[in-house]
Structures are given as structure tokens and as C-alpha cells.
Amino acid sequence: MNQVRVYRQQLGLSQTALAQQINVAxxxxxxxxxxxxxxxxxxxxxxxxxxxxxxxTLFWQAPPA
Amino acid sequence: MNQVRVYRQQLGLSQTALAQQINVAxxxxxxxxxxxxxxxxxxxxxxxxxxxxxxxTLFWQAPPA
DNA sequence: CCTTTTTGTCATATATATTTGACAATTTTA
DNA sequence: TAAAATTGTCAAATATATATGACAAAAAGG
Structure with missing residues (x-):
């Protein structure tokens, strides 16, 4: 479970706005x-x-046990 | 410039050994x-x-100016 | 030195990330 | 409650990450 949505919403960005900003779909x-x-x-x-x-912050996860 | 080589060599691993350990070529x-x-x-x-x-540690780089 | 290991690299094949276009469902705002 | 915006999702096409096999160059060890 990454943190992208959390941080995006804190900035008040829509998926579309964020996508355009970084040039992806x-x-x-x-x-x-x-x-x-x-x-x-x-x-x-x-x-x-x-x-x-x-x-x-966005993507870290602990190694599998 | 990432830090993979530095950390791999600190552990005394060859590219082959590291590759096998994580199942990549x-x-x-x-x-x-x-x-x-x-x-x-x-x-x-x-x-x-x-x-x-x-x-x-391995992959971070500062954003372009 | 000679042998073994490690690394750099090429070319081809395959798996999968990413795009594009589209539409329904949901949420937000007027 | 209707319109507008946002999100979830699908299917097909394209770009690219990754695998495989191989060989030469370089480095490390006996």
C-alpha cells in the first residue's frame, strides 16, 4: 500500500492534474x-x-519475513 | 548515479551473486x-x-532545478 | 604467468509498464 | 437535484524492462 493518494490529496490535486504535471496518463x-x-x-x-x-515515504515497505 | 555498486561491493557480492539472490539476470x-x-x-x-x-539511499536524486 | 572469476556488452526474445480512447459510476459543486 | 468533475475500469496498441545465451576484456587468485 503506497502513499501516493494520501500525498496527492493533501495537495488538492486530481489524478488528472498530477498526471499532466509529470507527463503520464x-x-x-x-x-x-x-x-x-x-x-x-x-x-x-x-x-x-x-x-x-x-x-x-511514498513507496517503502519492509522486507518479507 | 545510484549507489547499488557501492553497497554490493561492501557486502563482497559479485553481480552474479546478487542477481541470483533476488532472482534477476x-x-x-x-x-x-x-x-x-x-x-x-x-x-x-x-x-x-x-x-x-x-x-x-540507493536511488534518490534531487529534482531538476 | 596461468587459471578462474568477474565484468562489460551485444543481439534477440519475452514480459509487462504505459498510453490511448472510451464509458459508467461516483463524488463534488452549483 | 442536476451539471460538472473525478474516479474506476476495460480493451487494444506501443514502448521498454528484463531474460537468455554468448563472448571478450579485465581483474583477482593460485
């Missing part, structure tokens, strides 16, 4: 927020920059 | 170390786990 944002797939590092960085945060 | 490790492409988030996490570190 809206569906890409939607799928990422639902953990439906596996974004690239470049996209993770773009999201962190746009949302004023960092990789760990 | 050795070439994938090599290319990532040379910033030749854009790994997936799942792979970034697997690398962080295997190298005992985190996403920011």
Missing part, C-alpha cells in the same frame, strides 16, 4: 494508487518530486 | 549499476532489501 496514476502494478524508478522519482516528498 | 544488475535503464519499483525494493538499505 491518468490511468497510470490510478493503477499505481491501487497497487495494480509496478512503476518504474523514473516515475517514482517524478511522483516524489511532484508531491514534495521522497521515495521511502 | 546478471545483466540487469550490470545495467542498473551503469544507469543504463530504469528498474521497476519491485526490483528497487528487492535490491534495497538484499543490500540492507532503503530506496532513498
Amino acid at each position: 491518468r490511468q497510470t496514476i490510478n493503477l499505481i494508487e491501487h497497487d495494480k502494478y509496478n512503476p518504474s524508478l523514473a516515475l517514482c522519482l517524478a511522483l516524489a518530486w511532484a508531491l514534495g516528498t521522497d521515495l521511502n | 546478471r545483466q540487469t544488475i550490470n545495467l542498473i549499476e551503469h544507469d543504463k535503464y530504469n528498474p521497476s519499483l519491485a526490483l528497487c525494493l528487492a535490491l534495497a532489501w538484499a543490500l540492507g538499505t532503503d530506496l532513498n
Whole structure:
């Protein structure tokens, strides 16, 4: 469960607005927020920059036991 | 410039050993170390786990100005 | 030195991330 | 309560991450 939606909403951005800001399709944002797939590092960085945060905050998860 | 090579060598692992540990091809490790492409988030996490570190430490970069 | 291991790299194949367009469902706002 | 905006989702097309096999160059170890 990543934190993209939380940070996006704190900035009052729609999925569309965020997508345009970082030049990806809206569906890409939607799928990422639902953990439906596996974004690239470049996209993770773009999201962190746009949302004023960092990789760990948005995407970190503890290793499987 | 990511920190994968630095952390891998600190653990005394070859590219092959690291690749086997996280079930990817050795070439994938090599290319990532040379910033030749854009790994997936799942792979970034697997690398962080295997190298005992985190996403920011391995992959963070400041936003373009 | 010679041998073994490690690394750099190429070319081809496959899996999957991402795009595009579209429409229904839900939520927000007037 | 109706209109507008936002979100969920589908199917098809395209771009690209990743795998596989292979070989030469370089580095490490005996």
C-alpha cells in the first residue's frame, strides 16, 4: 500500500492534474494508487518530486519475513 | 548515479551473486549499476532489501532545478 | 604467468509498464 | 437535484524492462 493518494490529496490535486504535471496518463496514476502494478524508478522519482516528498515515504515497505 | 555498486561491493557480492539472490539476470544488475535503464519499483525494493538499505539511499536524486 | 572469476556488452526474445480512447459510476459543486 | 468533475475500469496498441545465451576484456587468485 503506497502513499501516493494520501500525498496527492493533501495537495488538492486530481489524478488528472498530477498526471499532466509529470507527463503520464491518468490511468497510470490510478493503477499505481491501487497497487495494480509496478512503476518504474523514473516515475517514482517524478511522483516524489511532484508531491514534495521522497521515495521511502511514498513507496517503502519492509522486507518479507 | 545510484549507489547499488557501492553497497554490493561492501557486502563482497559479485553481480552474479546478487542477481541470483533476488532472482534477476546478471545483466540487469550490470545495467542498473551503469544507469543504463530504469528498474521497476519491485526490483528497487528487492535490491534495497538484499543490500540492507532503503530506496532513498540507493536511488534518490534531487529534482531538476 | 596461468587459471578462474568477474565484468562489460551485444543481439534477440519475452514480459509487462504505459498510453490511448472510451464509458459508467461516483463524488463534488452549483 | 442536476451539471460538472473525478474516479474506476476495460480493451487494444506501443514502448521498454528484463531474460537468455554468448563472448571478450579485465581483474583477482593460485
